Amino acid sequence: MKLALLASESHVAGAAAERLRAGHKFVPVRDADVVVALGGDGFLLHCLHEALQLKDPKPMFGMNRGTVGFLMNDFRSHDLLARVAAAKQFTLNPLLMTATTAAGGSVSFPAINEVSLLRETRQTAKIGIVIDGKTRMEELICDGVLVATPAGSTAYNLSANGPILPLESDLLALTPISPFRPRRWRGALLPGASVIEFVVREADKRPVSAVADQMEVRDVTHVRVALDRTITLTLMFDPEYALDDRISLEQFAS
Structure with missing residues (x-):
């Protein structure tokens, strides 16, 4: 087995x-x-986004030399080949965000964790939500809203009080960020095949940006989000502490 090293x-x-x-x-x-x-x-x-540029993305075995390291294995310098050979594999499909701007442009970016819409000014955003061509919410008044994958459900989505998604669930989390109206709406769980569209109301008065992981598009008027099933990324984990176990443990964390 041939290994590459990135640090x-x-x-x-x-x-x-x-x-x-x-x-x-x-x-x-x-x-x-x-x-x-x-x-x-x-x-x-960052490495996964770089892998998206390749025709055949390589599986990745991460070792934690950062801070939280939720997606990383413990670092050990010995038995590396044996660990990689025994690792448990998890595959994921990234989201594809297509955003239309107030100037009439259209740009697309992939997202592995989440796509989020965020207000740009002190005024709340007004966002309509369309699922599979049907308007499900005419107007969400909020600081923002996001769509998270199972792999990203423990990141920004969890901080916004969204649900933790089991890796095998084939679900997406639709989570509001500081909703004002409807005040009691806490989001929705959607099938992985869903096509989610956001329509920005009063875009001139209440500008909104769209962010696919770390790529931001300012002054959007319409955003379409769906899983890109044509791309598969593979993460590898030590079998005794795999990502699905970590996600399960997060649901019981205090």
Whole structure:
């Protein structure tokens, strides 16, 4: 098995990379079977976005040399090949966000965690919600709203009081951010095949931006979000502490 090694720019990740290079031979990403990523969750997300540019994205085995490291395995410099060979695989499809701007332009970006709409000014946003061509909410008055994948449900979605989604659920979380009206609406669970559209009301007076993970589009008027089933990404985890176990544990965290 041929491994490639990527490390974040932090001193801790760089030192870990040197330890691994001392005992393992690595190849360029294009020649690898698996990519080993050293850093935190943000760096792994960056690596996954880089993998989206490849025709055949490589599976990724992350090791935590960052802070939280929710998507990362523990770092150990020994037995790397054996760990990768025994790792449990989890596949995911990214979201595809297509946003139309007030100027009439249209841009598309992938999102692995979530797509979020956020107000740009002190005034609340007014957003209509359309699911599979049917208007489900004429007007949500809020700071914003987001769509999260199961892999991203423990990130921004959880901070916004959205539900944690089991990895095998094939669901999307539709979660409001500080809703004002309807005040008691807490969001919805949608089938993974759903096509979600957001229509920005009073866009000139109440501008809204759309963000696909870290890519922001300002002054949007319409946003379409759906899973891109043509792209599959693979994460690898030590079997004793896999991502699905971590997500289950989060549901019981205090």
